[in-house]
Amino acid sequence: xxxxxxxxxxxxxxxxxxxxxxxxxxxxxxxxxxxxxxxxxxxxxxxxxxxxxxxxxxxxxxxxxxxxxxxxxxxxxxxxxxxxxxxxxxxxxxxxxxxxxxxxxxxxxxxxxxxxxxxxxxxxxxxxxxxxxxxxxxxxxxxxxxxxxxxxxxxxxxxxxxxxxxxxxxxxxxxxxxxxxxxxxxxxxxxxxxxxxxxxxxxxxxxxxxxxxxxxxxxxxxxxxxxxxxxxxxxxxxxxxxxxxxxxxxxxxxxxxxx
Amino acid sequence: xxxxxxxxxxxxxxxxxxxxxxxxxxxxxxxxxxxxxxxxxxxxxxxxxxxxxxxxxxxxxxxxxxxxxxxxxxxxxxxxxxxxxxxxxxxxxxxxxxxxxxxxxxxxxxxxxxxxxxxxxxxxxxxxxxxxxxxxxxxxxxxxxxxxxxxxxxxxxxxxxxxxxxxxxxxxxxxxxxxxxxxxxxxxxxxxxxxxxxxxxxxxxxxxxxxxxxxxxxxxxxxxxxxxxxxxxxxxxxxxxxxxxxxxxxxxxxxxxxxxxxxxxxxxxxxxxxxxxxxxxxxxxxxxxxxxxxxxxxxxxxxxxxxxxxxxxxxxxxxxxxxxxxxxxxxxxxxxxxxxxxxxxxxxxxxxxxxxxxxxxxxxxxxxxxxxxxxxxxxxxxxxxxxxxxxxxxxxxxxxxxxxxxxxxxxxxxxxxxxxxxxxxxxxxxxxxxxxxxxxxxxxxxxxxxxxxxxxxxxxxxxxxxxxxxxxxxxxxxxxxxxxxxxxxxxxxxxxxxxxxxxxxxxxxxxxxxxxxxxxxxxxxxxxxxxxxxxxxxxxxxxxxxxxxxxxxxxxxxxxxxxxxxxxxxxxxxx
Numbered sequence: 001x002x003x004x005x006x007x008x009x010x011x012x013x014x015x016x017x018x019x020x021x022x023x024x025x026x027x028x029x030x031x032x033x034x035x036x037x038x039x040x041x042x043x044x045x046x047x048x049x050x051x052x053x054x055x056x057x058x059x060x061x062x063x064x065x066x067x068x069x070x071x072x073x074x075x076x077x078x079x080x081x082x083x084x085x086x087x088x089x090x091x092x093x094x095x096x097x098x099x100x101x102x103x104x105x106x107x108x109x110x111x112x113x114x115x116x117x118x119x120x121x122x123x124x125x126x127x128x129x130x131x132x133x134x135x136x137x138x139x140x141x142x143x144x145x146x147x148x149x150x151x152x153x154x155x156x157x158x159x160x161x162x163x164x165x166x167x168x169x170x171x172x173x174x175x176x177x178x179x180x181x182x183x184x185x186x187x188x189x190x191x192x193x194x195x196x197x198x199x200x201x202x203x204x205x206x207x208x209x210x211x212x213x214x215x216x217x218x219x220x221x222x223x224x225x226x227x228x229x230x231x232x233x234x235x236x237x238x239x240x241x242x243x244x245x246x247x248x249x250x251x252x253x254x255x256x257x258x259x
Numbered sequence: 260x261x262x263x264x265x266x267x268x269x270x271x272x273x274x275x276x277x278x279x280x281x282x283x284x285x286x287x288x289x290x291x292x293x294x295x296x297x298x299x300x301x302x303x304x305x306x307x308x309x310x311x312x313x314x315x316x317x318x319x320x321x322x323x324x325x326x327x328x329x330x331x332x333x334x335x336x337x338x339x340x341x342x343x344x345x346x347x348x349x350x351x352x353x354x355x356x357x358x359x360x361x362x363x364x365x366x367x368x369x370x371x372x373x374x375x376x377x378x379x380x381x382x383x384x385x386x387x388x389x390x391x392x393x394x395x396x397x398x399x400x401x402x403x404x405x406x407x408x409x410x411x412x413x414x415x416x417x418x419x420x421x422x423x424x425x426x427x428x429x430x431x432x433x434x435x436x437x438x439x440x441x442x443x444x445x446x447x448x449x450x451x452x453x454x455x456x457x458x459x460x461x462x463x464x465x466x467x468x469x470x471x472x473x474x475x476x477x478x479x480x481x482x483x484x485x486x487x488x489x490x491x492x493x494x495x496x497x498x499x500x501x502x503x504x505x506x507x508x509x510x511x512x513x514x515x516x517x518x519x520x521x522x523x524x525x526x527x528x529x530x531x532x533x534x535x536x537x538x539x540x541x542x543x544x545x546x547x548x549x550x551x552x553x554x555x556x557x558x559x560x561x562x563x564x565x566x567x568x569x570x571x572x573x574x575x576x577x578x579x580x581x582x583x584x585x586x587x588x589x590x591x592x593x594x595x596x597x598x599x600x601x602x603x604x605x606x607x608x609x610x611x612x613x614x615x616x617x618x619x620x621x622x623x624x625x626x627x628x629x630x631x632x633x634x635x636x637x638x639x640x641x642x643x644x645x646x647x648x649x650x651x652x653x654x655x656x657x658x659x660x661x662x663x664x665x666x667x668x669x670x671x672x673x674x675x676x677x678x679x680x681x682x683x684x685x686x687x688x689x690x691x692x693x694x695x696x697x698x699x700x701x702x703x704x705x706x707x708x709x710x711x712x713x714x715x716x717x718x719x720x721x722x723x724x725x726x727x728x729x730x731x732x733x734x735x736x737x738x739x740x741x742x743x744x745x746x747x748x749x750x751x752x753x754x755x756x757x758x759x760x761x762x763x764x765x766x767x768x769x770x771x772x773x774x775x776x777x778x779x780x781x782x783x784x785x786x787x788x789x790x791x792x793x794x795x796x797x798x799x800x801x802x803x804x805x806x807x808x809x810x811x812x813x814x815x816x817x818x819x820x821x822x823x824x825x826x827x828x829x830x831x832x833x834x
Contacts, residue, residue, distance in 0.1 A: 099665070142337045142338045142340075143337065143338055143339060143340045143341055143342055145338075146338040146339070146342070146546060147342065147546075150424065150545075150546055150549075150552045150554065151551065151552050154552055154553075154554035154555065155552065155553055155554060155555055156555050157555060158554055158555045158556045159424070159425075159544045159545050159546070159554035159555075159556075160544045162556070163555070163660055164554075164555025164556050164656060164660055165555070165655075165656035165657070165659035165660040165666045166666070167665075167666055167667055168665050168666070168667055169659070169663070169664065169665035169666070169668075171659070171660045171663075172555065172660075213338060216337065216338060217544075221538040221541055222355070222356070222362060222538075223355075223362055223366055223537070223538030223539065223541055224366075224535065224536045224537050224538050225536055225537045225538060226538050226541075227537055227538060229538075229541070229544065230556050230657060231425065231556045231557065231558055232425075232540070232558045232559060232560045232561065232564075233556070233558050233561070233564070233653075233654045233657055234657075235369075235373065235537075235539050235540070235560070235561070236373060236560060236561025236562075236564065237561075238533070238537060239370065239373035239374055239377055239533070239561065240377055240561070242533065242537075243370065243373065243374045243377065243529060243530070243533055244304075244374065244377045244378065244381060246529045246532075247304050247374070247378070247525070247526060247529055248297075248301075248381070250522070250525045250529070251297040251298070251300035251301065251304070251522075252297040253297075254297065254300060254518055254521070254522055254525075255295060255296055255297025255298075255299075255300060256297065
């Protein structure tokens with residue numbers, strides 16, 4: 001210790017310390033930072049196949065090296081999560097121009113999606129596909145998720161994620177059939193009209209709480225049929241169609257019964 | 260059959276009768292005659308769903324806590340665990356998830372409320388379109404209208420009691436509407452909420468309004484409403500043997516007691532079925548009230564949806580004027596106060612307008628067939644159309660999201676439709692009514708088509724028509740087509756200006772609007788002409804009719820053969 005104490009005032013000590021600090025920070029970051037899972041495991045050949053797939057299917061709109069054209073945005077830096085969301089849910093390649101890209105049966109296999117994602121991730125750093133732990137609804141806090149959901153999400157996606165309308169034909173889709181992975185990716189990439197909820201905005205744990213809340217809504221309602229969970233309008237419709245309908249049918253029956 | 264039970268019942272009845280003379284009342288009531296028609300049961304649906312509301316509501320008050328104190332929820336609903344909420348919301352959750360049968364009772368109560376309002380509206384439509392509001396029933400129409408408004412109040416105050424986000428949004432809108440009233444608005448708002456919205460007083464106040472004030476008023480007015488029905492005797496549909504001076508039907512006992520008693524259980528059963536199988540107002544989805552969040556698809560219950568729709572349709576820009584230190588919020592005032600005010604005033608005041616226009620002072624106990632009052636039917640349809648468009652506009656986001664339409668386009672279309680559709684519906688309905696009346700005329704004059712074609716020996720084809728029997732004809736000719744009023748001249752025989760000429764002029768103008776287009780019922784002479792000879796329009800041509808009459812149809816052009824019919828046969832409808 002004496003030797004260390006003696007050299008504390010050495011003129012190169014600050015430089016050494018600075019280097020050490022940088023090394024530790026960098027090392028810790030490398031160890032702890034969320035690694036782009038798909039990209040990390042992606043081999044050179046995956047990226048190459050992804051690139052070929054991209055040129056054949058996406059480059060018409062997004063440009064030969066994904067730099068974007070006047071019809072479609074640049075994909076440099078959107079990350080693997082974005083590709084996995086857009087291509088994995090069938091939204092891309094887009095079927096036709098419209099207010100927003102609609103989900104449809106995916107055009108590519110899971111492997112091809114991963115290759116495309118690897119290629120786009122190789123173009124520049126961006127949000128990675130989440131790990132299984134990040135999206136495990138079992139580990140989230142449903143009650144906290146409820147509070148986050150209703151302050152951040154419910155104004156477009158409805159109180160329990162049944163979906164809702166936006167302006168000019170755009171809409172926030174129902175979340176009931178969306179996998180936890182897709183929900184997470186949507187939060188980090190902000191597809192289409194949706195805002196980005198980055199990790200400073202909602203921490204990964206909070207995102208998992210939200211997923212936990214959404215998944216918990218899928219078990220059905222304790223009150224019986226959910227009627228789409230759309231609120232009083234459907235309830236009113238059913239009151240008129242089923243309730244008043246049945247009662248008028250009974251009135252006609254009673255009125256027709258001769259005394 | 261003089262069993263012990265029978266003797267016991269007789270003794271009890273006698274005991275009661277000696278002390279209350281109740282038999283006199285029961286004798287009178289039991290023999291009171293009611294006409295039979297399914298549409299007369301619509302009002303009963305409202306009455307019975309109100310009884311269901313009272314029964315289930317009493318159960319709910321046992322567990323609900325009308326308090327805005329903040330608590331932290333601990334209970335079986337995981338998504339709310341540890342969340343801060345008012346006691347009102349927490350007790351609603353406890354009532355739903357921890358009280359046995361609590362959720363069922365809550366859902367029955369809420370469905371019953373929707374059915375209550377819906378049946379009031381259908382009952383009102385029946386009364387309107389059949390003209391059951393005419394003298395002497397104008398006041399009962401106003402009573403019924405007041406019940407509708409009280410029903411809205413009861414519904415809105417009850418809907419807000421759980422103190423969830425959705426109903427809180429509704430209260431915030433109500434607050435905004437109150438504030439839009441010029442000058443007084445902010446004072447009234449502070450008065451209602453006991454200070455700045457939402458305050459600490461509202462839930463206890465709404466509780467008193469919902470469980471005491473409004474139900475007591477509704478109950479009292481229902482009593483008055485039914486008393487007037489008894490006093491006026493029930494209206495009846497037109498038909499042979501039914502006049503303004505009689506009531507054709509069956510006595511209350513035993514027929515209607517059985518029917519009405521049974522119908523109560525049917526209504527209760529249907530509401531219980533809804534409550535047991537379909538989720539309504541899942542407040543656990545919306546969460547406890549907090550002024551900041553508003554979820555997509557935030558709408559009030561259907562009976563308040565027209566108000567939401569009016570607010571959604573109103574353009575906002577340039578509609579808010581500052582006058583001195585006051586703000587005139589026309590963007591809220593017009594859709595939330597003025598438009599509903601106009602629609603409801605038209606509804607409440609229509610009987611008086613019609614009485615003024617027709618100048619009719621007679622009593623009416625026989626209902627109108629809607630086609631025989633084209634203006635009224637068309638006017639009612641126009642008002643319903645306006646309400647329907649407002650209701651659809653209130654659901655515009657759901658329409659947009661589920662039919663992949665542009666929300667903005669829907670709003671633009673509804674803005675136009677709100678003004679255009681009622682006019683179109685008015686014209687179309689009136690034309691349909693006049694068409695149906697003409698069809699009636701043709702039926703009376705030419706009879707039913709039988710589909711039989713007969714060929715004579717000389718090669719001529721004729722179509723056989725079957726004339727209407729006396730009962731069918733009664734229904735189609737037994738009405739009076741109102742004509743535009745003829746008024747006395749502005750000056751009397753001595754050249755002095757007559758008082759009330761101006762009012763008469765207004766009356767005449769209105770009555771032209773009401774009754775200019777009309778189809779008169781077939782007169783006896785027209786009928787005789789049609790039966791005695793060919794075309795009904797050649798009245799002067801008369802030659803003796805053979806047993807099998809030949810008659811030229813106006814529509815077919817050819818001649819038709821009419822089968823003789825026995826007019827003295829009993830009314831087929833009464834079998």
